[in-house]
Amino acid sequence: MSTTKFCQGISDLSDSYAAFILDQYGVLHNGEKPFDGVVECLTELKNRRKIVILLSNSSKRAAENRARLTKIGIPEDLYDDMVTSSELVWQGLHDHSGVFKGLGSKCYLISHGNDRSVVAGLPDVTVVDSPSDADFLLIVGCDAPQKSLDDYDPLLKEAAKNRLKAICSNPEMRGLVGGQPVLGTGAVARRYQDLGGVVTYIGKPFEPIYAACANFLRKKDIFPGQCVVIGDAMDQDILGGVTAEMDTCLIAA
Numbered sequence: 001m002s003t004t005k006f007c008q009g010i011s012d013l014s015d016s017y018a019a020f021i022l023d024q025y026g027v028l029h030n031g032e033k034p035f036d037g038v039v040e041c042l043t044e045l046k047n048r049r050k051i052v053i054l055l056s057n058s059s060k061r062a063a064e065n066r067a068r069l070t071k072i073g074i075p076e077d078l079y080d081d082m083v084t085s086s087e088l089v090w091q092g093l094h095d096h097s098g099v100f101k102g103l104g105s106k107c108y109l110i111s112h113g114n115d116r117s118v119v120a121g122l123p124d125v126t127v128v129d130s131p132s133d134a135d136f137l138l139i140v141g142c143d144a145p146q147k148s149l150d151d152y153d154p155l156l157k158e159a160a161k162n163r164l165k166a167i168c169s170n171p172e173m174r175g176l177v178g179g180q181p182v183l184g185t186g187a188v189a190r191r192y193q194d195l196g197g198v199v200t201y202i203g204k205p206f207e208p209i210y211a212a213c214a215n216f217l218r219k220k221d222i223f224p225g226q227c228v229v230i231g232d233a234m235d236q237d238i239l240g241g242v243t244a245e246m247d248t249c250l251i252a253a
Helices: 038-047 062-072 085-095 149-161 185-194 207-218 234-243
Strands: 019-023 051-056 081-084 106-110 136-139 165-168 174-177 180-183 198-201 227-231 247-250
Touching: 019 234, 038 051, 051 062, 051 207, 062 081, 081 085, 081 207, 085 207, 106 149, 136 185, 149 185, 165 185, 185 198, 207 234, 227 234, 234 247
Parallel strands: 019 051, 019 227, 051 081, 106 136, 136 165, 165 198, 227 247
Antiparallel strands: 174 180
């Protein structure tokens, strides 16, 4: 039977779990600096020998996220692993494993600002200029608010016509630019589904990204029941944690 507990802080949970899976934006920082008490909290979790995984639907790979956190004041030695959806995409394309097996080598990429970091260093992947030349579709970002969903329709219709399988690294339907809600990467992928395309989602709240966390924890002899997922979004962090059979904690502030 599930129960709900109202907590004043992580200290109320620290004795109950061996591992903590933490969202980044909105939980640890605001994009520019850590929230008050975050560094002290992570330090205390480390002192108590807790395992901390940082989890994100970022369009950037893990190393870039680590560097960014270090720059704003959250050093790498305060957490044990960094899991980003784009890192999982890169690893899957590199290893040809799981849902990435048999995709092909020619990719049509939809990203923010034509960012190709998600396929950088992959000799088996070639980014092509037209969906008609592609083996699969990779959706990792979008150019909102400069582009609307309608702007992507011609490309998506062409991809659907060619029956391209799609991988979406970030299922979020809305993003934030300058504090204002804008079109999210997930909305582009959802439109592709509406047009008849088949999409596999990698990031929160879907199973692949939580499976990656569970695999890391299993190597530490930690299992889902010993872990809590902490985030600020019901439809991502909380839903994903519950689906992965982990306890969850919503940051309500």
